[in-house]
Structures are given as C-alpha cells and as structure tokens.
Amino acid sequence: MKHILLYSLFLGLLLASCGTTKNTAKDLAAANPIESNIDITKVDKDKIPVQVDPGRFSKDTIVFRLPRVVQGTYAVSDFGSFIDDFKALDYEGNELRFEKKDVNTWIIYEAKKLDKITYWVNDTFDIEGGDQPTPFSPSGTNIESDNYVLNLHGFVGYFDSLKANSYVINVTAPIEFDRTSALLMVEENISDDGKYVTTRYKAERYFDVTDNPMMYGKLDVEEFQVGDIKIVLSVYSPNNEHSVKTLKETIFKMMQAQKAYLGETNSTKRYDIYVYLAGHSNGSPKGFGALEHHTSTVVVMPESMSQESLESSLIDIVSHEFFHILTPLSVHSEDVHYFDYDQPTFSEHLWMYEGLTEYFATLFQVNQGLVSEDQFYTKLLEKINTASTLDDTMSFTEMSKNILDKPYADNYFNVYQKGALIGMCLDIIIREESQGQRGILSVMKELAVKYGVDKPFEDEMIIDEIVKMTYPSVATFFKDHVVGGTPIDYNLYFAKVGLGMNDGKVETNYVQNAGKMIIRGDRQTGSIMFNDEVIDNSFWKESGAQANDKIKEINGVTLSRENANSVFGEVFGWKPGTEINVLLERGGEDIRIEKILTPTYTTGKKLSLNPDATTDQKSLLNAWLKG
Numbered sequence: 238m239k240h241i242l243l244y245s246l247f248l249g250l251l252l253a254s255c256g257t258t259k260n261t262a263k264d265l266a267a268a269n270p271i272e273s274n275i276d277i278t279k280v281d282k283d284k285i286p287v288q289v290d291p292g293r294f295s296k297d298t299i300v301f302r303l304p305r306v307v308q309g310t311y312a313v314s315d316f317g318s319f320i321d322d323f324k325a326l327d328y329e330g331n332e333l334r335f336e337k338k339d340v341n342t343w344i345i346y347e348a349k350k351l352d353k354i355t356y357w358v359n360d361t362f363d364i365e366g367g368d369q370p371t372p373f374s375p376s377g378t379n380i381e382s383d384n385y386v387l388n389l390h391g392f393v394g395y396f397d398s399l400k401a402n403s404y405v406i407n408v409t410a411p412i413e414f415d416r417t418s419a420l421l422m423v424e425e426n427i428s429d430d431g432k433y434v435t436t437r438y439k440a441e442r443y444f445d446v447t448d449n450p451m452m453y454g455k456l457d458v459e460e461f462q463v464g465d466i467k468i469v470l471s472v473y474s475p476n477n478e479h480s481v482k483t484l485k486e487t488i489f490k491m492m493q494a495q496k497a498y499l500g501e502t503n504s505t506k507r508y509d510i511y512v513y514l515a516g517h518s519n520g521s522p523k524g525f526g527a528l529e530h531h532t533s534t535v536v537v538m539p540e541s542m543s544q545e546s547l548e549s550s551l552i553d554i555v556s557h558e559f560f561h562i563l564t565p566l567s568v569h570s571e572d573v574h575y576f577d578y579d580q581p582t583f584s585e586h587l588w589m590y591e592g593l594t595e596y597f598a599t600l601f602q603v604n605q606g607l608v609s610e611d612q613f614y615t616k617l618l619e620k621i622n623t624a625s626t627l628d629d630t631m632s633f634t635e636m637s638k639n640i641l642d643k644p645y646a647d648n649y650f651n652v653y654q655k656g657a658l659i660g661m662c663l664d665i666i667i668r669e670e671s672q673g674q675r676g677i678l679s680v681m682k683e684l685a686v687k688y689g690v691d692k693p694f695e696d697e698m699i700i701d702e703i704v705k706m707t708y709p710s711v712a713t714f715f716k717d718h719v720v721g722g723t724p725i726d727y728n729l730y731f732a733k734v735g736l737g738m739n740d741g742k743v744e745t746n747y748v749q750n751a752g753k754m755i756i757r758g759d760r761q762t763g764s765i766m767f768n769d770e771v772i773d774n775s776f777w778k779e780s781g782a783q784a785n786d787k788i789k790e791i792n793g794v795t796l797s798r799e800n801a802n803s804v805f806g807e808v809f810g811w812k813p814g815t816e817i818n819v820l821l822e823r824g825g826e827d828i829r830i831e832k833i834l835t836p837t838y839t840t841g842k843k844l845s846l847n848p849d850a851t852t853d854q855k856s857l858l859n860a861w862l863k864g
C-alpha cells in the first residue's frame with residue numbers, strides 16, 4: 238500500500254435459501270461454496286444487509302469472523318466493529334444462540350442446525366478521522382446513494398474451519414448502476430420487474446474475496462490495452478471534477494513505461510484501477526493513498542486536486558501499487574502466504590515489500606524518461622529529509638516483525654522513505670560489484686522466478702539467500718543498516734556514482750520543505766498551525782506567515798480535524814499560478830493571504846554530478862539510472 242504525505246498531521250500521529258434440515262454428506266460445509274448475498278437495493282440508514290450461507294456443519298461449535306487485519310495494510314482495521322444486528326439462523330428461521338467473543342469474532346453454538354448468518358454492514362468512510370481507529374480508506378468500505386466501494390472483506394466474513402472453501406458472492410443492485418469487479422463474474426439475473434440485477438461472482442478461497450474489490454454506482458469506466466494487459470479504469474468523482482477521459486492518457490503512459498522497465502516479469506492479463514475521489518463532505522474518506530492487490534488497486538485521493546497534481550500523484554501511487562506485483566505478490570514469506578486475518582504474524586522484510594516497491598516506483602520514472610534526473614534527485618532528498626524526522630536507529634527487520642506495536646507502528650511511514658533508500662543503496666552496491674550488469678531489480682526478478690505467487694520463502698533465510706546470489710558487501714549492508722540500526726551515510730553511495738550533495742536553493746511545495754512538514758496539528762484542540770519550518774519556505778515567508786500562526790480557512794473551507802488531511806492533500810498539489818485565499822489567526826487577530834502562487838523555495842541539500850566525476854563513476858551512474 239502507499240500512504241501519502243500526511244502521516245505527521247493527525248493520521249500518522251495518526252493514519253438463496255436452504256429449505257429444511259439436510260443430512261447428506263454432499264451438503265457438508267467443507268465440500269460446498271459459501272454463498273453470500275450483498276443487497277444494495279435494501280440499504281437502510283447507510284447499512285447494507287448481508288447474508289452468509291455455508292453448507293451443513295458436522296461440529297457443534299463454529300467460529301465466524303470478520304478480519305481484524307487485512308493484507309498490505311500493516312495496521313488493525315477491526316472490520317467486525319462495522320457489523321450490526323448479527324443473527325445465526327437455523328433451517329426453520331429460528332435464531333440460534335451465539336456469543337460475541339471479541340470485536341471481530343462470533344461463536345455459534347448448535348452449529349449443526351446452522352442454516353445461515355445475517356447482519357448489517359456500516360461503512361468505514363463515514364467515521365474515518367474520528368477517535369476510533371478505522372481502516373485505511375483504500376481498504377475500507379463506502380455506502381452512499383451513488384457510490385459503493387465494496388472491499389469485500391468489509392462485508393463477507395469467514396469461518397475459521399472453512400478458510401479454504403470457495404465463495405459465491407451475489408451482489409444485487411439497481412439496474413442503472415455501473416459495476417466493476419476484479420472478481421470473476423459467473424452470471425447476471427435481472428429481476429422480473431426489470432429494476433434490479435443480481436450478479437453472481439466466484440472466489441476460489443477467502444483470500445480471493447479480500448483480494449478482489451468492486452465498485453458500484455455512478456462511475457466512469459473505460460477499458461484499454463497496454464500491450465497484452467487490459468486496463469480497466471473506474472473513476473468516481475462526486476462533483477465530476479475529473480473523469481476517465483482526462484486521466485486515461487496518464488495511466489496509459491505510466492503503464493507502458495512500467496512494462497518497459499519490468500520486462501518479462503508480469504503475467505497479469507487484466508488490471509483494474511479503482512479511483513475514488515473524495516469531496517469535502519463529512520462522510521468523505523480522509524486517508525489518502527492506495528492498496529495493492531494481485532490484479533487491481535484501489536486509490537483514494539482528494540477530488541479538489543488540480544488535474545496536473547492528480548496526474549503526478551496517480552503516477553507515484555498507481556505505479557507503486559503495480560510494482561507490488563513483484564513483491565510481496567510474487568516474492569513473499571510464509572507470514573504473507575498463510576496470512577491470519579485475526580492474529581497475523583509479520584515478516585521481517587518490509588524493507589523489501591514496501592521499500593523496494595517504492596524505490597522501483599521512483600526509479601522507473603527517471604529510467605523511462607517520465608521525470609528528469611534532477612526531479613529524481615529531488616525525490617531522493619525528500620525521502621532522506623522525511624526519514625530524518627523518524628527513528629533512524631531502529632532496526633528495519635525488528636520494526637517490520639512488530640509493525641502493529643509501539644514504538645514500531647509510529648515509524649511505519651519510514652518504509653516509503655528509508656525503505657526506498659535501502660533499495661537505492663543495495664542497487665548501487667550491486668551495480669558497482671557487477672560493473673553495471675546487475676541491479677536490485679534483476680535480483681528480485683531472479684527471486685520471482687524461483688518463488689512466485691504460490692511458493693513462499695522462509696522469513697529468516699531470505700537475506701542470506703540474497704547475499705549468496707550477490708556479493709559480500711551486500712551482507713555488510715544488510716547487517717549494519719537493515720538488521721542493525723546504524724544510520725546510513727548516503728554520501729558514500731552517491732559518491733560511487735559521481736554525485737555530490739551541496740547546499741542550495743531547492744524548489745519545494747506549500748506544505749513541506751523538501752520533505753519536512755511546515756505545519757503541525759494539535760491533537761487536543763484539533764487546530765492546525767505553521768511550525769518553525771515555515772520561515773524557510775519562501776512563498777509563505779514572503780506572504781508574512783509566521784511560526785504558530787493558526788490556519789483557519791483555505792480557499793473558503795474552514796479547517797477541522799475531519800477535513801485537514803483532505804484540504805492539505807490539495808495544498809500538497811498546489812502549482813504556481815493558482816489563486817489562493819488563506820485565513821490565518823495570530824494572537825486573536827485574523828490575517829488574510831490572497832495571492833497568486835509563485836514557485837516556493839527552501840534552503841537544503843541539492844544532489845548533482847560532481848565536476849570531477851571519473852569515467853567509471855559516470856558509467857556506473859548511467860547503469861544505475863538507465864540500466
């Protein structure tokens with residue numbers, strides 16, 4: 238997954254009926270698909286009725302759960318907390334006795350009589366940003382009159398004893414709704430009055446239920462080919478500010494570049510991209526970013542972003558999700574492969590799953606000419622700066638293993654920063670040792686051939702294995718900087734490719750100084766203010782902003798704890814030339830800044846080619862960036 242930007246504001250400090258009793262062996266639960274119904278036409282008070290109908294159980298007690306954690310998120314979601322009015326019914330329609338053991342778990346007694354389970358599901362988008370921890374929005378659910386984000390793990394639960402069973406999922410919706418699904422469709426049935434359609438989907442096992450999201454409602458959907466991959470792009474933009482038409486070209490170019498960079502690795506025939514654009518209303522999601530699946534990704538971004546900044550964010554985000562095809566989707570440990578949705582164990586290798594993925598998503602853009610070398614260097618320095626605000630002495634493997642717990646959880650954001658930089662250093666070391674012939678991508682491709690989607694590696698063995706495939710200097714790097722907590726001196730690695738860091742004037746954005754936030758949130762009062770960094774951001778400084786100025790209003794929107802991430806997600810994408818209107822408060826007095834944005838600069842490090850770089854250094858640089 239990828240969380241963008243605002244970890245440090247609030248989030249990251251924040252972030253068919255069965256008839257009567259049956260008794261033949263044929264209808265035993267273990268031998269039958271679990272039939273589930275999700276009925277969008279019966280939504281009541283923002284809740285959808287769901288029915289889960291397994292075959293017959295031969296045991297007296299069974300356990301039913303909604304996921305506590307879903308794959309790719311590295312945080313507790315507690316989907317059970319969104320379930321109301323749970324009922325276990327026997328074949329005569331009588332309620333069976335059950336016990337709610339914890340927020341995600343129901344124990345059903347007299348299970349031999351169990352016909353089906355029914356409950357109502359609340360959506361997660363509505364309450365995101367409140368005091369209760371909620372699922373990261375790209376893994377969450379949305380129920381509103383014209384849009385349904387069906388991350389199915391939020392609707393359909395599982396029986397502990399039947400995780401390997403196949404599922405049939407029937408979704409009933411108004412006939413005029415657009416529908417897109419990464420899950421295999423079996424058939425469609427239109428109701429007698431012609432008003433509703435029930436689509437029948439099939440999932441091989443519970444994993445496929447969680448791995449294949451759907452979107453229903455008023456959508457803009459288009460399919461197009463990129464080589465041999467069919468891309469299905471579904472966009473929901475509540476105020477029609479963006480559409481498939483305006484975003485398609487960007488996605489097309491990006492996917493083409495990714496395929497060119499990856500080479501032969503990818504075998505996906507269809508890839509679904511779901512883009513949910515959030516408005517400013519109270520029920521809008523607040524966590525922006527995306528979550529990867531094997532053949533799809535769900536992206537949630539603020540709708541108010543300009544076309545240009547939405548495009549560049551989509552390139553960063555969707556490419557990151559697509560590169561997950563390599564890891565963890567094709568190269569992963571047993572913890573990932575045999576994932577426990579209730580009490581998962583975590584692999585030590587987030588440096589690989591998230592770090593390398595983020596690194597590839599950054600590097601391929603310069604490799605394929607989507608960004609200039611200078612733009613690439615700027616991104617690397619932003620990552621170095623952001624990483625410096627997190628714990629630079631924390632062992633990455635230890636953090637990864639304990640990612641749900643403190644203090645590790647608070648450093649999760651570093652997987653996209655230092656994690657990516659770990660990937661960069663490994664890449665440069667391998668390029669140097671192989672005279673430019675190999676890099677971390679080729680090593681990962683070798684691992685993908687050896688392991689692949691169906692064969693996990695042993696968690697404790699993979700670093701040794703990579704070392705055996707490569708060089709002793711790789712072992713030293715892992716020991717010191719991935720397993721060990723020694724901070725990395727990036728200059729050493731830049732020097733190998735003839736780059737040097739110099740102080741200079743660096744162009745930045747209006748929320749950060751080259752990766753360092755210039756605003757902070759007060760958790761107690763929910764107010765947001767500039768911090769000490771603001772005077773080193775030329776636009777704000779010239780506009781008279783000062784540290785501790787409270788930011789009350791941006792372009793007519795009054796800031797609150799609830800909308801802060803969405804509003805600053807928009808500010809993050811501001812481009813010079815745009816007219817802005819900001820209301821600040823200093824010592825009880827209002828100060829209004831009404832201006833046209835000019836490019837903004839901060840003082841910081843700049844990475845550039847050393848004038849004395851040798852031919853060897855230059856050719857290594859070329860192998861690293863363009864190899």
Ligand SMILES: [Zn+2]
Binds near residue numbers: 239529558561590
């Ligand atoms: Zn990711």
